[in-house]
Amino acid sequence: MSGPLPTVHVMTVATSVAAEVAMDVTVRTSDLAEAAGNVVRLLPPRLLDPVLAGLLVRAEPDGLVLAGTDRDRAVRLRRDATTRLAGAALVPARPLAATARALDAPDVRLVVEGSRLAVRTPGARFALPLLDLDAHPGVPEPPEVVGRVPGSLLAAAALPVAGAASRDDTVPAFTGLRIRAEGERLVLVATDRYRMAVASLSWEPVRGGLDVLLPSALVAEVARQVSAASTVEVRRTGSGADRVAVSWSGTTVACGVLDSPFPDESRYLPSTVDCEVLVDADRLAAAVRRVAPYAGPFSSVRLEVGDDALRVQGSDPASGEAEETVPATVDGDPVARVFRARYLGEALSAFSGSAVRLGMRGVHQASRITAAEPAANGVDLRYVVMPIRPR
Structure with missing residues (x-):
C-alpha cells in the first residue's frame, strides 16, 4: 500500500468546546415542557444534521430562551426563569422535550456540567450531551410587524382552511395556505384541487400589504398554539415578503414562503346554485360517517335531495348497502350528487x-357549503367540494 491514508470524518458531540460553555438556570417544569414540546412540533420531525436537530437553550438575566431552526423555519420562545449563571448550550431537542414532559417536580434546574447539560430535580439527574454550539446557524430576529389579529380568530379560521390543503408535496402549491390582506380583512385559502376552503376574518393592518403562501401544516400547528393568545403579530420581510413570522406570548415562528402559483378562489366559489339545502351540519356529518363503511373501496356517498329530507346512501357489492335520512329544508329542484365521504365529512365538521x-x-x-347564520366571532368560512362522476 502506498500514498496517504484516506481522511475519515467522524461526527462527535462538542466535547472540545464544553469548557467554554457555562449555564445555570431554574425554570418551572411545566414552562420548560411546554416550550420544548412546542419547538419540536413546529420544526420538521426528521433532521439529519444533529446540530439543526438541536435545541438552543440560552439563560439570560431576565429569563430562558429556547430556539431552533432548520434554516428555513425558525422558532424562538421566552419563558420566565431564575438565572444564576447566564450562558447558552445546544442539546438534542427531542430528548430534552421528552424528559421535561415526564418530570413531576414543580421546578427544574438546567446546569452545564462538563460535556453535559444536567437536568436536575430533587432526587433526580438527567444529562444530555452538548452539541457544537458554534456550528449552529442561530435564530435571526423577527421581521417587522405588518398587522395584528386575535389568536382565537386566527385559530378558528386557519384550522378548517388548512384541512383542505393537500398532503401530497408533488405539487408544492397545493400543500400551502394562502394568506392575503384585503384592507381590514384577512383572507385564508387552501385547496387540494378536489375541495377548497376560504375564510375571512377581521384584523388590524399596521403597514404594507400581505399576500403569501405558507406551508399549511405549519400554519395549522401555529393556529393550535395561538388559540388562547389575545394578540398575534403577523410579520414579513421587505416588499418581497420572502419570510413571514408570527409572534405571540413570548413565542416567534418564522418561515420562508412557498414560491408557487396559486389558483384564484373567486373562480371556484359559485354565486348561484340549482338547489340549496338547509341542514344541521352535525346530523349530516354523522350520517355520512355511518354510511361510509358501505360506500365501497372509494368511499363515495350519494346525497339525494327530496322535498323535505336529504338521503345519504352508500352501496357496494362486497360491503352491502346503507341509507340514512336527515331532515332538511330544500329550495330548488331535487337533485342527486356523489361525494367522497372523507371530503364531505371534513367540510361539514368545519361547521360543527x-x-x-x-x-x-x-x-x-x-358544490358549496356555508354557515346558515353569520358566525358570532365574525369569521366567514366557505367550503367548496367537487362531486365525483357516479359509477
Whole structure:
C-alpha cells in the first residue's frame, strides 16, 4: 500500500468546546415542557444534521430562551426563569422535550456540567450531551410587524382552511395556505384541487400589504398554539415578503414562503346554485360517517335531495348497502350528487354546532357549503367540494 491514508470524518458531540460553555438556570417544569414540546412540533420531525436537530437553550438575566431552526423555519420562545449563571448550550431537542414532559417536580434546574447539560430535580439527574454550539446557524430576529389579529380568530379560521390543503408535496402549491390582506380583512385559502376552503376574518393592518403562501401544516400547528393568545403579530420581510413570522406570548415562528402559483378562489366559489339545502351540519356529518363503511373501496356517498329530507346512501357489492335520512329544508329542484365521504365529512365538521346551506349545481360543478347564520366571532368560512362522476 502506498500514498496517504484516506481522511475519515467522524461526527462527535462538542466535547472540545464544553469548557467554554457555562449555564445555570431554574425554570418551572411545566414552562420548560411546554416550550420544548412546542419547538419540536413546529420544526420538521426528521433532521439529519444533529446540530439543526438541536435545541438552543440560552439563560439570560431576565429569563430562558429556547430556539431552533432548520434554516428555513425558525422558532424562538421566552419563558420566565431564575438565572444564576447566564450562558447558552445546544442539546438534542427531542430528548430534552421528552424528559421535561415526564418530570413531576414543580421546578427544574438546567446546569452545564462538563460535556453535559444536567437536568436536575430533587432526587433526580438527567444529562444530555452538548452539541457544537458554534456550528449552529442561530435564530435571526423577527421581521417587522405588518398587522395584528386575535389568536382565537386566527385559530378558528386557519384550522378548517388548512384541512383542505393537500398532503401530497408533488405539487408544492397545493400543500400551502394562502394568506392575503384585503384592507381590514384577512383572507385564508387552501385547496387540494378536489375541495377548497376560504375564510375571512377581521384584523388590524399596521403597514404594507400581505399576500403569501405558507406551508399549511405549519400554519395549522401555529393556529393550535395561538388559540388562547389575545394578540398575534403577523410579520414579513421587505416588499418581497420572502419570510413571514408570527409572534405571540413570548413565542416567534418564522418561515420562508412557498414560491408557487396559486389558483384564484373567486373562480371556484359559485354565486348561484340549482338547489340549496338547509341542514344541521352535525346530523349530516354523522350520517355520512355511518354510511361510509358501505360506500365501497372509494368511499363515495350519494346525497339525494327530496322535498323535505336529504338521503345519504352508500352501496357496494362486497360491503352491502346503507341509507340514512336527515331532515332538511330544500329550495330548488331535487337533485342527486356523489361525494367522497372523507371530503364531505371534513367540510361539514368545519361547521360543527351550526346549520349549513349546501348549494349544488351541475353534476360536474363544485358544490358549496356555508354557515346558515353569520358566525358570532365574525369569521366567514366557505367550503367548496367537487362531486365525483357516479359509477
